[in-house]
Amino acid sequence: MTTPATRPFGSVRPGSGAMFDRIADRYDLVNRIMTFGLDRSWRKKTVDSLGLRAGSRILDLATGTGDMALEVLRRQADAQVVGLDPSSEMLAIGREKVRKQQLEASIELREGRAESLPFEDDSFDGICMAYGIRNVADRPAALREMARVTRPEGRIAILEATDVRSGILAPFARFHVYHVMPRLGAWLSSSEEYRYLQSSITAFPTPEAFVELMAECGLESLATHSMTFGANTLFVVRPAEVRPAEVRPAETGNGETGSVESRGGVR
Numbered sequence: 001m002t003t004p005a006t007r008p009f010g011s012v013r014p015g016s017g018a019m020f021d022r023i024a025d026r027y028d029l030v031n032r033i034m035t036f037g038l039d040r041s042w043r044k045k046t047v048d049s050l051g052l053r054a055g056s057r058i059l060d061l062a063t064g065t066g067d068m069a070l071e072v073l074r075r076q077a078d079a080q081v082v083g084l085d086p087s088s089e090m091l092a093i094g095r096e097k098v099r100k101q102q103l104e105a106s107i108e109l110r111e112g113r114a115e116s117l118p119f120e121d122d123s124f125d126g127i128c129m130a131y132g133i134r135n136v137a138d139r140p141a142a143l144r145e146m147a148r149v150t151r152p153e154g155r156i157a158i159l160e161a162t163d164v165r166s167g168i169l170a171p172f173a174r175f176h177v178y179h180v181m182p183r184l185g186a187w188l189s190s191s192e193e194y195r196y197l198q199s200s201i202t203a204f205p206t207p208e209a210f211v212e213l214m215a216e217c218g219l220e221s222l223a224t225h226s227m228t229f230g231a232n233t234l235f236v237v238r239p240a241e242v243r244p245a246e247v248r249p250a251e252t253g254n255g256e257t258g259s260v261e262s263r264g265g266v267r
Contacts, residue, residue: 019196020064020086020087021088021089021090024090025093027064028093034181038228040067042130042228042234045227046071046128046157046159047068047157049157049223050155050157051155052075052076053125055079056080058079058080058081058082058125058126059082059084059119059123060127060128061085061127061128062084062085062131063083063091064085064090064091065091066083066093066094066098068130069098072128073107078106081106081107081108082107082108082119083109084113084117085109087111088111091111114129114133114136114145115145116141117146117149119149121149122149122152124151125151126157127146127150127156128158129146129156131161134160134201140216143217144218147217147218147239148218152238155222155236155238156236156239157235157236158234159232159234160210160233161231162207162231162232165230172229173228173229173230176231178198181198207224211235218239218240219240220239222237223236
């Protein structure tokens with residue numbers, strides 16, 4: 001009988017829900033070790049950037065095993081969180097965490113894809129997504145969906161691993177990302193999935209290029225925070241006043257991207 005853990009790696013798309021099914025039972029442990037526990041502080045900063053208020057309704061995309069959704073409740077106890085992820089095995093672990101903390105009334109975990117969100121327009125006060133947009137097959141579709149389901153005054157916080165291209169510590173950071181993390185992950189998990197990590201980080205756009213892509217998809221940049229020598233980047237955006245579906249073709253070349261970039265440059 002073939003299970004997610006025994007299915008050949010070559011038979012699943014790298015970065016897909018099926019790939020994460022294979023490593024779900026080891027995912028949290030490997031993350032703690034590979035990041036020296038720093039991933040917790042990165043998630044806290046991501047949640048803080050949402051500007052949570054009493055009763056906020058938050059969508060956690062690529063929720064995985066639910067750590068970000070739980071962090072939202074630590075920061076705002078009366079928030080309502082919906083977590084969405086394509087990996088059923090990761091969600092099963094997340095639901096067990098939620099059950100143990102007796103938070104079933106506050107956190108709902110659902111299987112789904114960021115490119116096609118099963119929610120009405122303007123459904124959420126905010127969206128967070130940690131280490132997920134890099135794995136989405138159709139990033140523009142996912143970004144447009146985020147703009148669609150977020151209320152006009154809401155914020156979207158996207159935390160992602162990024163390639164370190166400059167700085168005095170760049171060689172050390174690149175060595176850790178390119179060699180230590182994938183090898184350590186593969187060794188600890190006894191699988192090849194973590195070797196995908198390096199290639200996916202390399203293929204991800206630069207922070208500046210990703211800000212431009214978000215602007216094209218109807219998201220206005222508020223801030224871009226470079227963390228851990230550039231190995232992680234936190235993008236904070238909000239729905240633009242004019243969303244892509246409302247833009248006439250003649251208006252798409254009027255400098256919209258440049259103005260957004262100037263407000264949300266990397267710092």
